[in-house]
Amino acid sequence: MSGKTNQDSAQAPVRAAEVVREYGPFAGADRIHGLTHDGHRVWAATGPRLVAFDPGSGESTATLDHPCDAGTAFDGKHLYQITESRIDKIDPATGKTLASIPAPGNGYDSGLTWAEGSLWVGQYRDRKIHQIDPDTGKIRRTIESNRFVTGVTWVDGELWHATWEDDQSELRRVDPETGAVLERLEMPPGKGISGLESDGDGLFYCGGGTSGKVRAVRRPKTVA
Numbered sequence: 001m002s003g004k005t006n007q008d009s010a011q012a013p014v015r016a017a018e019v020v021r022e023y024g025p026f027a028g029a030d031r032i033h034g035l036t037h038d039g040h041r042v043w044a045a046t047g048p049r050l051v052a053f054d055p056g057s058g059e060s061t062a063t064l065d066h067p068c069d070a071g072t073a074f075d076g077k078h079l080y081q082i083t084e085s086r087i088d089k090i091d092p093a094t095g096k097t098l099a100s101i102p103a104p105g106n107g108y109d110s111g112l113t114w115a116e117g118s119l120w121v122g123q124y125r126d127r128k129i130h131q132i133d134p135d136t137g138k139i140r141r142t143i144e145s146n147r148f149v150t151g152v153t154w155v156d157g158e159l160w161h162a163t164w165e166d167d168q169s170e171l172r173r174v175d176p177e178t179g180a181v182l183e184r185l186e187m188p189p190g191k192g193i194s195g196l197e198s199d200g201d202g203l204f205y206c207g208g209g210t211s212g213k214v215r216a217v218r219r220p221k222t223v224a
Contacts, residue, residue: 012182
């Protein structure tokens with residue numbers, strides 16, 4: 001199953017993203033590649049290692065030495081990390097890699113999240129989101145966008161993805177069946193998004209690329 005690219009995103013409701021807090025940069029980390037939330041902590045992929053921090057205090061609470069150059073996800077028990085052309089399943093307590101599957105973009109993948117028993121993988125320049133089998137990497141369906149995809153997350157049945165193109169970045173809520181853009185949140189100038197995850201409630205965590213920062217953005221009430 002493949003969704004259709006929605007070329008009329010300008011018709012979707014748009015508002016300014018409300019950045020409520022910034023975290024980082026973290027020691028030894030000069031960029032953010034991906035993010036996830038394990039119910040208590042935010043995990044940030046910084047390149048050579050994963051850094052976990054407390055979103056209340058902003059303090060780093062754990063690090064895992066594992067290559068991490070794109071999206072990160074959490075299924076309730078394990079971390080998943082895009083590393084080059086594969087996705088590693090990781091024990092967050094030990095950092096041990098338990099399994100690996102091929103990434104659908106063969107090294108050109110971006111965002112990653114877990115929902116509905118699947119991994120959802122953003123394809124940056126291909127402007128796509130793939131739903132894949134977490135055990136085999138087989139693509140179950142594809143949703144197309146008309147902007148670069150730099151992060152992806154699900155929350156309360158809503159599919160959101162981040163974009164960063166032409167020095168402009170925004171969060172988009174899209175129809176998971178058609179890819180139609182339903183709502184847009186524009187980031188302030190100079191604040192791009194390199195990874196995305198929801199806390200399951202009222203916040204999105206957005207990677208700040210080479211700033212090394214993570215920004216918390218308020219999730220708006222759904223616009224019909």
